[in-house]
Amino acid sequence: MKSIIIGTRGSQLALAQAEYIRQKLLEKNPKTDISLKIIKTMGDKFLQSPLSRIGGKGVFVKEIEEALQRGDIDLAVHSLKDVPTELPSGLELSVICKREDPSDAFVSSKYKTIQALPKGSTVGTSSLRRKVQLLHLNPDLKVVDLRGNVDTRLKKLDRGEYDAIVMSAAALKRLGLEKQISQVLNFIPAVGQGALVLETRKKDKDLKDKISFLNDKKTAQATFLERLFLKEMQGGCQVPLGAYATCNEMSFLMSAFIGSLDGKLFLEHNVKGLLVDSQKNVLSLSQELLNRGGKKILETIERAGKNT
Numbered sequence: 001m002k003s004i005i006i007g008t009r010g011s012q013l014a015l016a017q018a019e020y021i022r023q024k025l026l027e028k029n030p031k032t033d034i035s036l037k038i039i040k041t042m043g044d045k046f047l048q049s050p051l052s053r054i055g056g057k058g059v060f061v062k063e064i065e066e067a068l069q070r071g072d073i074d075l076a077v078h079s080l081k082d083v084p085t086e087l088p089s090g091l092e093l094s095v096i097c098k099r100e101d102p103s104d105a106f107v108s109s110k111y112k113t114i115q116a117l118p119k120g121s122t123v124g125t126s127s128l129r130r131k132v133q134l135l136h137l138n139p140d141l142k143v144v145d146l147r148g149n150v151d152t153r154l155k156k157l158d159r160g161e162y163d164a165i166v167m168s169a170a171a172l173k174r175l176g177l178e179k180q181i182s183q184v185l186n187f188i189p190a191v192g193q194g195a196l197v198l199e200t201r202k203k204d205k206d207l208k209d210k211i212s213f214l215n216d217k218k219t220a221q222a223t224f225l226e227r228l229f230l231k232e233m234q235g236g237c238q239v240p241l242g243a244y245a246t247c248n249e250m251s252f253l254m255s256a257f258i259g260s261l262d263g264k265l266f267l268e269h270n271v272k273g274l275l276v277d278s279q280k281n282v283l284s285l286s287q288e289l290l291n292r293g294g295k296k297i298l299e300t301i302e303r304a305g306k307n308t
Contacts (some may be wrong), residue, residue, distance in 0.1 A: 135263025
């Protein structure tokens with residue numbers, strides 16, 4: 001291939017991630033013309049609405065995937081946590097890059113830790129998963145929706161609109177803003193959080209061969225298990241759940257949860273074992289959470305969605 005067009009969202013973070021991939025590919029293929037094409041997604045267009053209300057799954061990837069199907073771009077760079085478990089026809093996740101820090105970060109100019117927040121403090125987040133874990137930790141917090149790119153969120157914090165915000169540690173680190181992190185939280189992250197994925201057309205064998213060096217086996221194994229859990233739980237951005245797996249040569253460990261929207265019901269479960277049994281064990285973990293009350297949580301959220 002003489003040229004490669006990479007599709008990406010236009011946010012500062014998305015561009016930084018896509019440029020990182022572009023530079024890695026150029027190092028291996030210095031004679032190839034590799035460019036970025038910015039594509040605006042539904043999640044970028046409706047910044048005033050909570051993510052759970054503007055289209056469910058795929059709000060940050062659908063338009064990019066459509067461009068990939070049409071042939072407008074050759075390669076898509078996504079944050080894996082934004083990618084639904086079911087992919088459009090003819091596309092595949094060809095590369096899972098080595099994971100950055102999957103943690104959630106507590107950011108505040110007033111307080112050094114989340115435990116130091118006074119009763120009634122306002123905390124901003126874009127994620128139902130984070131909201132539920134915040135309320136489970138401290139039901140006296142006022143957790144409000146926070147949309148916008150990383151810079152916008154930090155500016156809102158600086159203006160005093162929030163006492164603190166919670167966001168991805170990986171996002172801050174990739175933008176060189178690690179010093180903004182007041183505390184790394186012991187939350188269960190979103191499925192795939194911290195990992196970049198390269199999506200291609202299935203038929204583009206030459207391109208898949210060119211980018212294969214960026215694949216990280218351990219990250220790919222771990223996030224496959226997380227996405228298996230997500231699929232079993234029928235999860236998306238409108239469902240407050242999370243999962244995090246780690247894998248080595250022989251074994252794996254995974255933690256997962258689902259919670260009610262008010263944080264009062266918080267169901268967590270861990271599973272570990274041999275890697276060869278991992279898929280079976282993750283399915284058992286999913287069933288365990290569903291049987292303990294996860295089904296009721298999903299039904300309640302579905303009813304609430306129909307009434308909005």
